[in-house]
Amino acid sequence: MQNPGHIGPREREILTAIVETYISTGEPVGSRTLSRHNKDGLSPATIRNVMADLSDSGFLEQPHTSAGRVPTSQAYRYYVDQISGQATISPADQTLISDTLQGTVDVQEFLERTSHVLSLVSSGVGVAIGNAGPKNALEHVYFSRQANNRVLAVVVTKAGVVHDRMMRLERDLDQSDLNTAANYINENFRGWIISSVKTELRRRIEQERSEYDRLMKSLDELEKGGALAAEEPAKNIFVEGVANLVGNDQDRARLRDLVKTLEEKERVADLLSAYLDTRQEAVRVVIGLEEAVPEMRNFVLIGAPARVGEEMRGSLAVIGPTRMDYQHTITAVSYIAQLFDKLLNENT
Amino acid sequence: MQNPGHIGPREREILTAIVETYISTGEPVGSRTLSRHNKDGLSPATIRNVMADLSDSGFLEQPHTSAGRVPTSQAYRYYVDQISGQATISPADQTLISDTLQGTVDVQEFLERTSHVLSLVSSGVGVAIGNAGPKNALEHVYFSRQANNRVLAVVVTKAGVVHDRMMRLERDLDQSDLNTAANYINENFRGWIISSVKTELRRRIEQERSEYDRLMKSLDELEKGGALAAEEPAKNIFVEGVANLVGNDQDRARLRDLVKTLEEKERVADLLSAYLDTRQEAVRVVIGLEEAVPEMRNFVLIGAPARVGEEMRGSLAVIGPTRMDYQHTITAVSYIAQLFDKLLNENT
DNA sequence: TTTAGCACTCTTCCTGCCCAAGTGCTATCT
């Protein structure tokens, strides 16, 4: 080596060969095996030298003396950087994905199918999350009296997402009160961001508190009941393909913790939102997930924001073992992210 | 033995002791161990004789000569029959359950929390399913134009369940057409069972086809778009606690298949509906689930219908290993089934 | 700079062996 830590073309070739071999076999890879399977006839000894350098630079690890080498997180990161960009999606995946997602009309349905199809094409868990987000503009609301003191609120947003919420109120309002209130909100706030509606409404109610306005009292009641509350976040989180993880070689206890974590969908949502944001252009690969979630040691996240135009409407990702087919998964995630924009734009 | 297959008090006592020991240890139980742990000082030899009889009658099995005995499905069934009725719920479970379920206002929320709490109190998977069922009466519908050709249909039922559905229509209808159509349906069909609304509406449309009625044309369009279609069944199926199964001693492949099956929620729904029906009074314990679902060998279903009055609104169940705390789980399921009636009746 | 050879280190797998636990059968005790 001319420079410790330097990666020349030979080192790169050997490193990617090691990573790929390890991904497909799961066994620590040794110099002899590598020299056999690689066409360019480098002898085991040469490879050993390179391997020693790569170990020094932190790309490889040995489980114990005299076992093969195993790629470190650093190696995976390097590998992913190498292959990114040169990927094109396989026709099989492409048709599977477009067939599944074709004909979806709203965001929720798209996300649900996305999580499903991602779990199919990858060897990991497919995750898709809808973003309530700040850009959630009101289309209209609708209140319906159900029984004494119980009212159903239906909130429709510009994005075509429907939130329905059953509320229990302090006082009983009859349907005509409810209609008046709904009309008031629809006429005054159409196109507003929902959280702003909430605060502005609160302000107006406070302001006019003195005048015993019937409308304002209704609004007060409804707002207190949570008519415009942010909907339960769990509703737009789709996680599928947990079964894919069960076949792996990890120990029982960690697997159980992992499945438990994935069942708590909010935690998955937090994870995605921690690593994905609007500014990023394409697919992001996060290696070393155990920093955020200990039970996800040896797992990676391959995700992308789901955008319509400039607006981030959600996130989609695959969570899978470090030993996964990166090329395959990255192209799939990227392809779906593009489809998202295309399909939902043409429907608007 | 005076009669092959006869179970006297001694046999019963030994059989339940075997079942309970096996449930708690998971090891085949032998005569010596049993005689030590049981207070009544029967010698191992005596127990062996009884065990031999029980094996002949099909209650016990040996993995191999000279291992202990393992209970068969028949033994579990007998055991469950023995303990049923004499069960009372533990105070800890009771408070946990009522605290979790208190304050739910609609069926969906109740079911979701139920699946969660069942997965907590049992060592299995908690399942809760809402029944669209034949008694699903229409409260009202509401249509909202979203974009060209796209219409949102909101269907509210008497049970307080909301179905919203985004449709794409052949022709474009404007909002006033939609309002007229909604009014027509609400005035004519309030209180009808939804599927009947669908067929009756179809009939009327056919009948008046000749007269070029604007209203009828709108209705035709909406009905074709699936405005009153039965909502996707997956929406009311809640499955939680899959992580509970991962700690078990089964082999990897079967565990993976099992998790996969549980992810296909429709299959879980089919399973419940196959074993639970309205007529049955209380909790039902199904042992030998592998007959319906092969990958569920060594699993049992403990379920009950969720009723409000006489009407079956859903099903709730625990799916767990044969080696589970039956008493505990049975009482929990039973308690929740009762709560369901109580809580949802008082809200109506 | 690459390759060949060599001594050394680990892990894995197989083998043989013993031991604990359990069984069935028969003879004996109350």
Added chain:
DNA sequence: AGATAGCACTTGGGCAGGAAGAGTGCTAAA
């Protein structure tokens, strides 16, 4: 006659030891 004790037999688990396979580092040669 039912319960118990004794005995020969079976079987899986655990442990020691040895051979095999794969891999490594280092040195010397092409």
